[in-house]
Amino acid sequence: MSWFVISLHYVQPLSAIDAAMRSHVGFLEKHRKAGVFIAWGRKVPRDGGIILARGESRGEIERIMAEDPFVARRLADVEVTEFLPKPTAVVELVDHLLDSKGAGFHGVFYLPLRGIRSVSAESV
Numbered sequence: 001m002s003w004f005v006i007s008l009h010y011v012q013p014l015s016a017i018d019a020a021m022r023s024h025v026g027f028l029e030k031h032r033k034a035g036v037f038i039a040w041g042r043k044v045p046r047d048g049g050i051i052l053a054r055g056e057s058r059g060e061i062e063r064i065m066a067e068d069p070f071v072a073r074r075l076a077d078v079e080v081t082e083f084l085p086k087p088t089a090v091v092e093l094v095d096h097l098l099d100s101k102g103a104g105f106h107g108v109f110y111l112p113l114r115g116i117r118s119v120s121a122e123s124v
Contacts, residue, residue, distance in 0.1 A: 001095065003085045004061050006051040008068075008076040014046065016075055023069040031064060035098040048076060054098065058082055 010017055028051070031037040040051040055061045061080050070076040085091045 001054050002057065002082050003091075004053045004055060004058070005081045005083060006053055006061065006065060007048060007079045007081070008051070008070060009048040009079070010046075010070075010076050012075045017070070020069045020073060020075055027068050036061075036064060038094060038098070054094075 028037055028040055031053075036053050036055055038052040038054060040049060042049050053061055053064075055064070058080055065071055065078050065080065068076075068078070071078050
C-alpha cells in the first residue's frame with residue numbers, strides 16, 4: 001500500500017470554500033471510514049489543506065480526489081505526492097489500525113522504545 005500527501009490550494013474566496021465545507025468534510029469522512037484518508041487539516045495560513053492518505057496507486061487517489069467537492073466545483077487545485085513513510089514502526093501501527101481494526105477503532109496506543117503495542121479501549 002502506498003502513502004500520499006494531498007495538497008489542496010484554494011483558488012476561490014474563502015466565502016465559497018466555507019459554503020462547500022460541509023460537503024467537503026462529508027467526503028473526507030467517507031474516505032476515512034474506507035481506510036484511505038488517515039488525517040487532514042487546514043494549511044496555515046488558510047490557503048488550502050493537506051490530506052494524508054493510503055492507496056493502491058496514485059491514479060486511485062487522483063480519481064478519489066476528483067470527487068472532492070472543492071475540486072469538482074473548481075474551488076481548489078489539488079496536488080498528489082507519493083512518499084515512502086518512516087519510521088517503519090509508525091507505518092506498521094497505522095496499517096494495523098486501518099487494516100485489522102477499521103477506522104472505527106478508538107483504542108489507546110503506547111509507543112515503547114522497543115516496538116509498538118496496542119491496548120484496546122476495553123482492556124484499559
